[in-house]
Structures are given as C-alpha cells and as structure tokens.
Amino acid sequence: MSTSIQETELAHRVASALTGIQPGLSVGELRTLPGGHSGLTYSVTAGDGRYVVKAVPPGQRAVGRNDVLRQARVLSALAGSPVPVPGVAAVDETQPAWFAMDFAAGEALEPVLDDPEVPPATARARMLEIAHVLRRLHETDVDAPGLDAPPPLGAAGELERWSRTLHAVPAELRPGGEELLARLTEDVPADLPSVLLHGDFRLGNVLCVEERAVAVVDWEIWSVGDPRIDLGWFLLFADHRNFPDLGRAVTGLPTEDELLAVYLDGAPALPAMDWFRALGRMKMAAIMGHNLRRHREGKHHDPDQERLPPTIAAMISTARDLLG
Structure with a gap:
C-alpha cells in the first residue's frame, strides 16, 4: 500500500474520530508538521479547534519512538496535574495506531x-519556570492509573544504554x-x-507563551528512573560554552546552581550531581556523534552536522573535568 493511500486512510480515520466527539464538525486536511523526529506528526482543524495527530509510520512497528500509544498514555496520566501537557482528544489503537492531542500554541526554543x-530576560524567566515544572513532574505518582510505567531505569542502566550509542561512533569522532x-x-x-522522567527535558521541548510554560511536549522516550538523569540533561543547556561553534x-x-536551587525548592542537595552532569554530556556526545556518522555515511545528508566535532570534543572533555 502506497504512503499516499495510507495517509488518505489515516485522514479518514482521524475525521471519523473527531466528528464522533462533536457531530457536525468540519474536519480539515492533515498537514505535516515540520521538526518531528519520530513517527508521523500532522496538524488538523476540526470546527474551531486545532489538533496535533501523531501516527505510526507506514510499514513500521509501534515500538520505541514510534510507539505513539505509549505517548498518549503519559499525556493522559498527566492531564489535570501540575505538569502542563496537551490534552488527548482521541486515541485509535487499530494499527497503524494514532492519537490526536490539543494543539498548544507557544514557542519551544533553546536560548x-x-x-x-x-530576549534574555524572557529566556531567563522561562528556564527558572521550567525548573519548577521539572520538580512537579518528578513528584508525579508513577503508579497513576493508566500510565502502565515500565520498570525503573537506574544510573547503571542509563549509562549502559548510552555507552552503546557512543561505542557505535567511530573513535576519531569521540576523542x-x-x-x-x-x-x-x-x-x-x-x-x-524512581520518578517519572521525560527523557529530553529542556526548553526546546516546552512550549512557552511569554514567560509561562503552557505544555511539555515530545514524550517519545519517557521512562521511570533516577531524577538526576533528567536534571543532568536539563542543566546542560544553561551555558552556551558547552556548545562550541554552535551556541550563542x-x-x-540562570547558572546550573541557580536552576538546581529552584528545582530543589529548599530540599537537601542531591548527591553525585557531577556524575549525572557528566553523564548528560556523554549522552550529547553520543547523539551528535551518531548524527555526524550517519551524515558522513550518506544515510542522512545534512552538511550542518560538520559543525559538531568541536562540541562533541568539548562535551567529552568537560565531562571528564566534572569527574575530577
């Protein structure tokens, strides 16, 4: 079955589901949303409402980043919680599965x-704001109804997972x-x-209006595990010097210490944060090295990837410095 036929069938299923919620609504065409790195992502209008549809790509299994039903579960579990997320409007488990969520307006930008x-003042306020949001996420009940959380992933498991990714990068790209x-x-x-982890928590995955966080998005790799895994990653984006030739x-x-203080909100300091900050840098080096390797092998042409070597080297070097 061609991709165009499958998209036509998906559009019909989406329209049927959305009109089932409110009969008589006029449902628009599916329009591809740029920037997604997993599954298929579309926007669609239904009456006065606008929705985002995430679907399993044609011919692919609903596993890992393509498991859109898993994403719908965590969004549904967080609905009405202190963590702002888009509302889930419809879920269709028939393969290829898809779900629709409310379209949340706002900016998701890494300063x-x-x-x-x-603007610097806005960037500062947003970073401090989402440090509070991360704390509230980590206070979520991992036994929430419908979440069906996976087994916890501790520091050793996270290290093993990303070590495999870094080892797949040619040695000359990861000095x-x-x-x-x-x-x-x-x-x-x-x-x-263990707490509920987003897996890629940063301003680039939080929609903001002015200084207010309105929706945490991109839940493809959520899990349950040590809260310092999310924290070590989040703190990485507070300093442009972590990204030579890339950052401004x-x-x-806010400094990393300021963000940690906001997150802790008076609670005792967390032990071994330098180890988790180093882990975050190793993960970034692994991701960038993987993307650069794919570009150089011709699997995903993107000349911008050639800007990455100084940042990869800096991530590894500063991670080693953090470990003493």
Missing part, C-alpha cells in the same frame, strides 16, 4: 541554540570517549527513588 533569538566511559563506569552512584551567548541565563 543558546535555536532561532529566532529569545577521549573511552576514558570518559571508563571513569563513569568505575563510580556509578547509588540510585535515588545569552546574557543573564
């Missing part, structure tokens, strides 16, 4: 990486990577009680 530039992995492995911290200086962004 030090993305265009257009965010010092083996030493970093060895040092991370020799001193894995004991796990804290933004005046007045």
Whole structure:
C-alpha cells in the first residue's frame, strides 16, 4: 500500500474520530508538521479547534519512538496535574495506531541554540519556570492509573544504554570517549527513588507563551528512573560554552546552581550531581556523534552536522573535568 493511500486512510480515520466527539464538525486536511523526529506528526482543524495527530509510520512497528500509544498514555496520566501537557482528544489503537492531542500554541526554543533569538530576560524567566515544572513532574505518582510505567531505569542502566550509542561512533569522532566511559563506569552512584522522567527535558521541548510554560511536549522516550538523569540533561543547556561553534551567548541565563536551587525548592542537595552532569554530556556526545556518522555515511545528508566535532570534543572533555 502506497504512503499516499495510507495517509488518505489515516485522514479518514482521524475525521471519523473527531466528528464522533462533536457531530457536525468540519474536519480539515492533515498537514505535516515540520521538526518531528519520530513517527508521523500532522496538524488538523476540526470546527474551531486545532489538533496535533501523531501516527505510526507506514510499514513500521509501534515500538520505541514510534510507539505513539505509549505517548498518549503519559499525556493522559498527566492531564489535570501540575505538569502542563496537551490534552488527548482521541486515541485509535487499530494499527497503524494514532492519537490526536490539543494543539498548544507557544514557542519551544533553546536560548543558546535555536532561532529566532529569545530576549534574555524572557529566556531567563522561562528556564527558572521550567525548573519548577521539572520538580512537579518528578513528584508525579508513577503508579497513576493508566500510565502502565515500565520498570525503573537506574544510573547503571542509563549509562549502559548510552555507552552503546557512543561505542557505535567511530573513535576519531569521540576523542577521549573511552576514558570518559571508563571513569563513569568505575563510580556509578547509588540510585535515588524512581520518578517519572521525560527523557529530553529542556526548553526546546516546552512550549512557552511569554514567560509561562503552557505544555511539555515530545514524550517519545519517557521512562521511570533516577531524577538526576533528567536534571543532568536539563542543566546542560544553561551555558552556551558547552556548545562550541554552535551556541550563542545569552546574557543573564540562570547558572546550573541557580536552576538546581529552584528545582530543589529548599530540599537537601542531591548527591553525585557531577556524575549525572557528566553523564548528560556523554549522552550529547553520543547523539551528535551518531548524527555526524550517519551524515558522513550518506544515510542522512545534512552538511550542518560538520559543525559538531568541536562540541562533541568539548562535551567529552568537560565531562571528564566534572569527574575530577
């Protein structure tokens, strides 16, 4: 079956579901939303409403990042909670599965990486705001009805997972990577009680209006595990110097210590944060190295990937520095 035929069938299923919610609504065409890295993502109007549809790609299995029903589960479990998320409007488990969620207006921009530039005062306020949001996410009940959370992933499991990714990157693209992995492995911290993890929590995945966070999006790799896994990743985006040749200086962004203080909200400091900050840098080096390798092998042509080597090297070097 051709992709166009499958998209036509998906459009029919979406229209049928949305008109089932409110009979008589006029449903528009599915329009591809740019920027998605998993599954198929569309926008669609229904009456005065607008929705985002996420669907399993034709011919692919609903696993990993393509498991859209898993994404719908976590959004439904967080509905009405202190964590802002888009509302789930419809779920269709018939394969290829899809779900529709409310379209949340706003900007999801990394101040030090993305265009257009965010005014410094706004960037600072947004970062402090989502530090509060991350705390509220980590206070969510992992036994919430319908969440069906996976087994917890601790520090050792997260390290093993991303070590495999980094090892798949040619050695010349990850200078010092083996030493970093060895040092991370020799001193894995004991796990804290497990919480609900976003997996890629940062301003680039939080829609904001002015200084207010209105929706945390992109839940493809959510899991349950040590809260410091999310924290170590989030803190990485507070300083443009972590991204040589890529980042821009933004005046007045919160420091990592400021963000941690907001997250903790008076609670005791978390142990071994330097290890998790180093882990976050290793993960970024692995992701960038993977993308650069794919470009150089001709699997995904993107000349912009050639800007990554200085940042990959810096991620590995500063991670080793953090470990002492």
